Amino acid sequence: MGTRQADSTRTTDPARTSAGRGRATRSSTRAAPARTGRGAARAPGNEAALAGPLDQVPAESDLIEAAMRWHFDPRTGSPFWLELAPSLGFDPREDIHIVDDLARFPNVVDRLRDIPAAALIPRGYALEHPPDGAAAVFGVFDSGGTTGPPKHMLLMTDWLERMLARNERESAERGYPVAADWLAVAPSGPHMFGTFIRELAHRQGRLAYTIDLDPRWVKKCLAAGRRELADEYADHLVAQARTVLESQDIGVLVTTPPLLERMVRDERLRRIIDERIGMVEWSGAHLDPDTRALLRTEVLPRPRLFGRYGSTMILSGAPERIGLSPDDPCVFDPFSPYVTFRVVDPETGERVPYGSRGRVVMNHVSRSAFLPNNLERDEATRIEPPPGQVGDSVADVSPVAVFGDAEVIEGVY
Amino acid sequence: MATGSPRPGPRGEAGLIAVDALGPGGPYHSRTRLTITDLGGTAVAELSLVPSLYVHRAIGALRAAEPLPAAERLAALARAGEMFATEPVGGLAVDDYERAVCRISGMPISVVRHATRTTRRALVDAGRDARQALPTGSVADWHDPATVGGRAVWTRRGEVFGVHAAGNHPGVHALWPQALALGYRVAVRPSRREPLTPFRLVSALRAAGFADDQVVLLPTDHTVADEIIKAADLSLVYGGDDVVRKYGDDPTVLVQGPGRSKILLAGEDWHHHLDTLVDSIGDEGGTACVNATAVLTDTDPTGLADVLAERLGAIPSLPPEDDRAVLPCQPSDQAARLERYLLDHAAGTTPHLGGDGITDPVPGGGAALRPAVFEVDRPDATQTGIELGFPCVWVAPWSPADGTGPLRDSLVLTALTHDEALVDRLVDDPTIRNVYVGDHPTYWMRSDTPHDGYLGEFLMRTKTVLRG
Numbered sequence: 001m002g003t004r005q006a007d008s009t010r011t012t013d014p015a016r017t018s019a020g021r022g023r024a025t026r027s028s029t030r031a032a033p034a035r036t037g038r039g040a041a042r043a044p045g046n047e048a049a050l051a052g053p054l055d056q057v058p059a060e061s062d063l064i065e066a067a068m069r070w071h072f073d074p075r076t077g078s079p080f081w082l083e084l085a086p087s088l089g090f091d092p093r094e095d096i097h098i099v100d101d102l103a104r105f106p107n108v109v110d111r112l113r114d115i116p117a118a119a120l121i122p123r124g125y126a127l128e129h130p131p132d133g134a135a136a137v138f139g140v141f142d143s144g145g146t147t148g149p150p151k152h153m154l155l156m157t158d159w160l161e162r163m164l165a166r167n168e169r170e171s172a173e174r175g176y177p178v179a180a181d182w183l184a185v186a187p188s189g190p191h192m193f194g195t196f197i198r199e200l201a202h203r204q205g206r207l208a209y210t211i212d213l214d215p216r217w218v219k220k221c222l223a224a225g226r227r228e229l230a231d232e233y234a235d236h237l238v239a240q241a242r243t244v245l246e247s248q249d250i251g252v253l254v255t256t257p258p259l260l261e262r263m264v265r266d267e268r269l270r271r272i273i274d275e276r277i278g279m280v281e282w283s284g285a286h287l288d289p290d291t292r293a294l295l296r297t298e299v300l301p302r303p304r305l306f307g308r309y310g311s312t313m314i315l316s317g318a319p320e321r322i323g324l325s326p327d328d329p330c331v332f333d334p335f336s337p338y339v340t341f342r343v344v345d346p347e348t349g350e351r352v353p354y355g356s357r358g359r360v361v362m363n364h365v366s367r368s369a370f371l372p373n374n375l376e377r378d379e380a381t382r383i384e385p386p387p388g389q390v391g392d393s394v395a396d397v398s399p400v401a402v403f404g405d406a407e408v409i410e411g412v413y
Numbered sequence: 414m415a416t417g418s419p420r421p422g423p424r425g426e427a428g429l430i431a432v433d434a435l436g437p438g439g440p441y442h443s444r445t446r447l448t449i450t451d452l453g454g455t456a457v458a459e460l461s462l463v464p465s466l467y468v469h470r471a472i473g474a475l476r477a478a479e480p481l482p483a484a485e486r487l488a489a490l491a492r493a494g495e496m497f498a499t500e501p502v503g504g505l506a507v508d509d510y511e512r513a514v515c516r517i518s519g520m521p522i523s524v525v526r527h528a529t530r531t532t533r534r535a536l537v538d539a540g541r542d543a544r545q546a547l548p549t550g551s552v553a554d555w556h557d558p559a560t561v562g563g564r565a566v567w568t569r570r571g572e573v574f575g576v577h578a579a580g581n582h583p584g585v586h587a588l589w590p591q592a593l594a595l596g597y598r599v600a601v602r603p604s605r606r607e608p609l610t611p612f613r614l615v616s617a618l619r620a621a622g623f624a625d626d627q628v629v630l631l632p633t634d635h636t637v638a639d640e641i642i643k644a645a646d647l648s649l650v651y652g653g654d655d656v657v658r659k660y661g662d663d664p665t666v667l668v669q670g671p672g673r674s675k676i677l678l679a680g681e682d683w684h685h686h687l688d689t690l691v692d693s694i695g696d697e698g699g700t701a702c703v704n705a706t707a708v709l710t711d712t713d714p715t716g717l718a719d720v721l722a723e724r725l726g727a728i729p730s731l732p733p734e735d736d737r738a739v740l741p742c743q744p745s746d747q748a749a750r751l752e753r754y755l756l757d758h759a760a761g762t763t764p765h766l767g768g769d770g771i772t773d774p775v776p777g778g779g780a781a782l783r784p785a786v787f788e789v790d791r792p793d794a795t796q797t798g799i800e801l802g803f804p805c806v807w808v809a810p811w812s813p814a815d816g817t818g819p820l821r822d823s824l825v826l827t828a829l830t831h832d833e834a835l836v837d838r839l840v841d842d843p844t845i846r847n848v849y850v851g852d853h854p855t856y857w858m859r860s861d862t863p864h865d866g867y868l869g870e871f872l873m874r875t876k877t878v879l880r881g
Contacts, residue, residue: 227639265469289444291464299466 180251453778546869571646580604672702
């Protein structure tokens with residue numbers, strides 16, 4: 001996840017953009033006390049909409065407008081965006097007010113393959129972390145590299161803190177065992193997934209056992225037609241997971257769907273997971289609805305099973321909605337308004353109706369980063385958001401469907 | 414196992430035939446389904462696709478199950494054969510089933526009906542047919558008194574047999590039930606080109622006494638297909654050269670590869686054998702691996718190609734559900750691709766029939782695939798190995814100096830010759846799997862003779878049991 005092919009589809013929905021609705025309507029969505037006008041005495045970037053307390057979520061237009069002031073002010077914006085700004089054809093600080101306006105931006109993710117990642121640091125951080133703000137960076141992380149060279153993203157410490165606080169709340173709401181240690185069988189290295197889980201367990205005062213995996217090696221094996229090598233590697237990972245699960249008291253297991261499936265194919269390991277684990281969280285790859293239902297009803301009836309739809313390009317993951325039955329579509333709600341989704345017809349760029357399939361467009365808007373209008377390679381069903389959430393929720397995320405056998409011409413079979 | 418999502422009746426939403434997976438927990442109506450359309454693009458059936466976790470658990474359940482006692486297996490197979498051919502199964506009467514297969518696959522209705530009878534007989538006789546492979550020194554059961562003092566006993570090489578079924582012809586499902594007769598538990602992956610026949614067959618086997626953990630139907634998309642082969646002990650896979658390359662070196666996989674059946678006329682006047690030649694090319698609509706792909710002759714190949722073109726060209730184009738239909742049909746786009754492939758690959762050869770194309774639209778949608786006759790100028794022309802799923806033949810010159818090289822890699826070789834030394838070499842050649850000497854069509858089959866070896870050669874081995 002988190003990577004996509006080169007595509008700079010720009011999408012606008014005039015009915016939803018602020019230009020179309022008029023500013024009067026837009027202002028009504030604003031929380032008046034948080035409003036801080038441009039030119040106000042407070043330094044840009046420290047206003048409540050961008051840097052408020054971790055447990056407060058700003059209103060949509062407050063966040064977007066504050067972020068535009070921050071990322072496109074020559075004193076505080078990143079070299080990357082400031083260099084790009086003149087070619088946009090509009091002034092983000094004047095023209096961008098709500099999430100749907102972000103569709104006016106070009107899709108820039110392909111540039112993240114080549115530019116120095118440091119160019120993504122907003123200059124405003126240098127004021128707090130001289131000389132260049134790099135000290136505010138928690139880490140450089142890569143997209144998976146499925147479609148070409150990986151894209152580099154920066155995870156800033158302040159955003160990590162905000163995400164961890166959010167995740168803690170999400171975990172509590174979903175009944176994650178509190179006094180239990182974690183096992184993450186997930187990629188670390190250049191990937192955010194493993195690192196983030198480790199931080200999350202640490203934050204909750206628990207031990208995080210980790211087993212690393214290298215998804216690029218697996219993809220390389222499969223691309224070379226060396227399935228048996230990929231299988232051997234997967235067995236090697238499962239064997240390591242087994243050692244931990246057998247000997248340690250693990251309450252939360254975090255892994256990818258393919259590895260989870262391999263673990264539960266082994267009846268003894270399946271029983272250990274079913275009997276001892278309180279929460280299984282999956283992320284990092286797709287899980288089809290039939291496998292999810294099988295896992296929840298028949299294979300792992302006892303533990304709770306929760307998914308998270310994550311992407312390096314949004315510096316976060318959207319958790320599975322609470323209260324879904326095994327037969328419900330698996331719905332993910334993003335951390336709006338910082339992270340927002342739009343499900344579109346990739347041909348026209350228009351939103352598909354609720355309940356229809358389309359491609360997922362992602363936005364990330366925070367003080368630490370700005371990555372708008374990124375058309376992902378994933379397909380999903382567009383789902384109505386919960387009250388108060390901006391943009392779409394998504395369900396049953398999957399790679400672009402490939403069903404049949406390869407077409408056969410020669411031969412009779 | 415779970416039963417999937419709530420499932421409609423046999424005729425599900427919009428009147429589609431619901432082809433569920435048939436797992437160890439019963440029918441499984443999955444959330445991911447593939448619509449099966451007929452020649453005209455009209456939806457006919459909906460196929461439930463299962464994920465790999467389902468496959469592995471299903472095959473685990475097969476492995477954990479005990480086979481039925483031998484006598485019960487054979488009785489259930491016979492009952493299933495009768496049901497398959499004469500009774501409604503899964504809500505579909507025989508006529509409805511045959512017509513649906515015909516409309517989906519484009520196979521002439523007479524061929525489908527014939528396959529129903531062939532399959533019935535194959536199930537009734539599955540035990541006897543399987544035992545044809547029993548080595549002469551061995552017995553089939555260790556209880557046999559012959560093991561007192563030591564004797565070879567014929568035993569299974571594994572417990573679970575996987576089948577990647579072909580969809581070219583409903584008759585391909587007449588073979589794998591022998592594995593059930595031998596005590597294997599069987600997992601069948603249907604072809605999306607025609608999943609109705611294996612669905613009907615597995616349903617009938619279950620109704621006839623095989624429990625849900627004895628035989629399963631596991632439709633999957635192609636990314637999951639390999640999981641069946643990996644999880645099963647032994648597998649049977651149908652396919653072309655790509656499948657041979659992929660599995661040819663795997664001792665657990667029996668590959669049913671290209672047929673490339675041929676006819677050789679050496680020292681024989683072909684005027685006396687035209688019926689056999691024409692039938693070998695066009696019987697079963699030319700869709701079978703035993704149809705002749707090439708005819709090699711030492712006398713007047715041009716004249717022969719002309720006569721074959723005249724005879725085959727007289728076959729009418731009819732929709733497949735017409736009782737008189739002989740030619741197979743395909744959806745128009747697939748037919749056009751086949752035509753383009755043929756014409757591209759025929760470059761440099763002499764067309765006698767079909768040089769301007771082979772597709773002919775039929776009422777109801779789709780196109781008939783009309784016969785093609787092309788002449789090549791040398792016996793080792795690469796075209797003689799191009800096997801297409803309709804009556805399509807390459808006519809080549811041959812002389813004794815060419816030897817057996819151009820005749821190799823044949824499922825069936827009909828040799829119209831009196832040259833016994835030549836027949837010796839053909840029978841000895843390991844790449845020629847069946848040799849018919851004299852005026853016999855390439856599609857000749859009898860259940861007690863092997864088709865591509867006996868299936869039992871692959872499924873079984875001998876071991877010594879000494880007791881007493």
